Amino acid sequence: MTSKAKTTVTFYNGLTTIGGPMIEVAYKQSHLLFDLGEVYRPELELPDESYHTLIKNQLIGDVPDFYDPALTGKEIDTGRWQHAAAYISHLHLDHSKALNLLAPTIPLYAGPITAQMLPALNEDGTFLLPAANHAKNYTRPIIAAELRQPLRVGDITFTVWPSDHDAYGATGLIVETPDKKIAFTGDIRLHGYHPDWVHQFLAAAKGCDMLIIEGTGVSWPEEKHDDQSEEFTGPKNERELTAAIVDLQRDNPERQITFNTYPTNVERLLRIISDSPRKVALHAQRAHLLKESLAKDYPYYYLPGEKIFSDLKPELAIPYQELLQDDHKYLWQAVANFTDLQPGGLYIHSNAEPLGEFDPAYQPFVAQFADKKIEFKALRCSGHADEKELKEIISEVEPAILAPVHTLYPELEENPFGERILPERGQTVTL
Template sequence: MTLKDKTTVTFYNGLTTIGGPMIEVAYNKSHVLFDLGEVYRPELKLPDESYQTLIKNKLIGDVPNFYDPKLTGKPIDTDRWEHAAAYISHLHLDHSKAMNFLAPEIPLYAGPITAHLLPALNEKGDFLLPAAGHDRTYTRPIIAAEYKKPIKVGDIILEIYPSDHDAYGATGLLVKTPDKQIAYTGDIRLHGYHPDWVRDFMQAAKNSDMLIIEGTGVSWPEEKHDENSEEFTGPKNEVELTEEIVHLQKANPERQITFNTYPTNVERLLRIIADSPRKVVLHAQRAHLIKESLDEDYPYYYMPNEEHYADLKPELEVSYDELLADDHKYMWQVVTDYDKLQKGGLYIHSNAEPLGDFDPAYKPFVEALANNDIEYKALRCSGHADEKELKEIIAGVQPAVLVPVHTLHPELEENPYGERILPKRGQTITL
C-alpha cells in the first residue's frame, strides 16, 4: 500500500532564541503541538502580555487552529483537523507559560510530575498567562501521561519519556506517524540526577527520521565554556553542587547562611534538604508548593503579616526573628528584606531569580547584598547539555535529519549521520 499522506513539521517559534519552541507535527487530518511557552524578553518592556502583544513581538508562535478562538477571533477549522493534541515538556515558563491560550477542547498532555506541579505553581495566578473567560488563578486541565505509554491522536502516536533538566519532571517526546518518527528533546542534559533516563530516551529515539534538539549549550561560542561562561561555570553536575553547599556550611560553623533556588527545581531543593548539616527552613510559599504537589512537609517560616497556609503543620514553623538572629543552626531560604540579614553573612544563589545579568532586577539585587556586607556565592549547575553532551546525544540517536532549536547559534550543531536543517520561523518541512 502506498501512503499518499505525508508527515509535515512546522516550526513556529523558538528557533534562534533560548526558549519558546512551538512546533507542529501533522499527518492527514491529525496534528500535535509542542511546547507552549513564551520567549523571555524583559528588555522589551511590553505594555501587557495579551495574546495580540505576544504575537506581535514574536514571543509566542502564530500557530493556526490551536489557540482559543476567544483570543484569536478565529474558529478552529475542525473540517481540516479532526484530531488535535498538545504537549509540554516541562515546567519552565519558556515551555509552559502560554498553555492557557490553548483551545479548551484540545487535550494537553505532560509528564505526571509536570501535570501535578503546574496548577500548584499557578495557584496565585502569577505563573501562567490567563485563560480567556477565567480568573488569573485558573489552570486549564492537563492530562498526566504515563511514561512510554502510547497516546493516540488520530493517525499520530505520542510517547512521553522521563528525561533530565533543572525542572523537576522534565520529559522528552517521540512522535510517530504512519511513516515517520520524530524525537523532541525538550530541554535536556547528561550531567543531572538521571543520565540513565536520558540514555533510555536516546535509545528509543535511535534512527529517528528527525531529531529536534535544544542547543542552549552552543549559544555562546565566544566563551567556549571558559571561566567567563555563566551557563557552565561552577559545579560540573548536581551531585557536586549539593556537596559544595554542604562544604560551605561545614566551613562556616558560626555564620548566618541563607540561600535561594528556582521554584521548579524541586529535586535540587530536596537533595539540599536531605544532605544539609544544618536544618533547612523554607519560605512558607515554597513549603506550601511542595506540600500541595508532593504531600511532603518541611520546616518553614512566614514573613511578618504574611498569609498563612492551612496545609502547613504548625509544629514545623520557625519564627522569622529566630532565623534573623541565628548563625549556626539553620540554613534558610531568603526571598526579600536582604537589609535585615546579618552583616558578614553568606548567601547562596543557586539558579534562583533574578536569573542573571539579562534580568534588569539582577544588578540591584546583587548590590543590595554587597551594601549589607553579605557574601554572594553563585552556585549554578546548568539545566542544559553542553557542547560535548549535545554531540553525545546526537550520536546516540543518529537521526536522518537534525533540527537544532532553542539556541542563539543553531548552525553550530552538526549532524554527522545525515542532513541538518535550519528552518526559518513559520517554515514547514515535509518528511
C-alpha cells in the same frame, strides 16, 4: 501499495530564540503541537500580554487550528483536523506560559510532575497567561501522561519520556506517524541527577527520521569554554553542587548561612534538604508550593506580616527572629529583607532570582550583601547540555535529519549522521 499520506513538521516559533519552541507534527487529519511557551523578551516592554500582542511580537507562534477561538476569533477547522492534541515538555515559562491559550476542546498532555505542579505554580494567577472567560488563576486541565506509554491522537502515536533539566519532572517526546519517527528533546542535559533517564530516552529515539534538539548551550560561542576557564571553579554537575552546599555548612560551623534557589528546580531543593547537616527552613511560600504539588511538609517560616497558609503544619513553623539570630542550627531560604541578615554571614545564590548579569536587578542585588559584609556566593549549575553534551546526544540518536531549535546559533549544531536543517519560522518540512 504505499500510501500517499506524508508526515509534515511545521516550525512555528522558538527557533533562533532561547525558548518558546512551537512545533506541529501532522499526518492526514491528525496533528500534535508542542510546546506552549512564550519567548522571554522583557526588553520589548509590551503594553500587555494579550493574544494579539504576543502574536504581533512573535512571542508565541501563529499556529492555526490550535488556539482558543474565543481569543483568535477564528473557528478551528474540524473538517481538516479530526484529531488534535498538544504536549508540553516541562514547566518553564518559555515552554508552558501560553498553555491556557490552547482551545479547551484540545487535550493537553505533560509528564505527571509537570501536570501536577503547574496549577500549584499558577495558584495566584501570576505564572501562566490567563484563559479566555476564566478567572486569572485558572489553569486548564492537563492530562498527566503515563511515562514511556504510547498515547494516540488519530494516526499519530506519541510517547512521553522522563528526561533531565533544571525543571522538576522535565520530559522529552517521541512522535510516530505510520511511517516516520520524530524525537523532540525539550530542554535537556547530561549533567543533572538523571543522566540514565536521558540515555534511555535517546536510545528509544535512536535512528529517528528527525531529531528536534535544543541548543541553548551553543548560544554564546564567545563564552564557549566558560566552564573550563581558570576563574570557573564551581560545580560541574548537580551532585557537585549539592556537595558544595553541604561542604560550606561543614566548613562554617558558627556562621549564619542562608540560600535561595529557583522555585521550579524542586529536585535541587529536595537534595539540599535531604543532604544538609543543618536543618533546612523554607520560606512559607515555597513550603506551600511543595505541599500543594507534592504533598510534602518541611520546616518553614513567615516574614513579618505575611499571610498564613492553612495547609502548612503549625508545628513546623520556625519564628523568623530565631532564624535571624541563628548561626549554627539552620540553613534557611532567604527571599527578602537581606539587610536583616548578620554581618559576616554567608548567602548562597543557587540560580535564584535575579538569575544573572543580564538582569538589571542583579548587580544591585549582589551589592547589598557587600554593603552588609555578608559573603555572596553564587553556586550555579546549568539546566542545558553544553556543546560537548549536545554532540553526545546527537551521536546517541544518529538522526537522519537534525533540526536545532531554542538557540541563538542553530548553525553551530551539526549532524555527522545525516542532514542538518535550519528551519525558518513558519516553515513546513515534509518527511
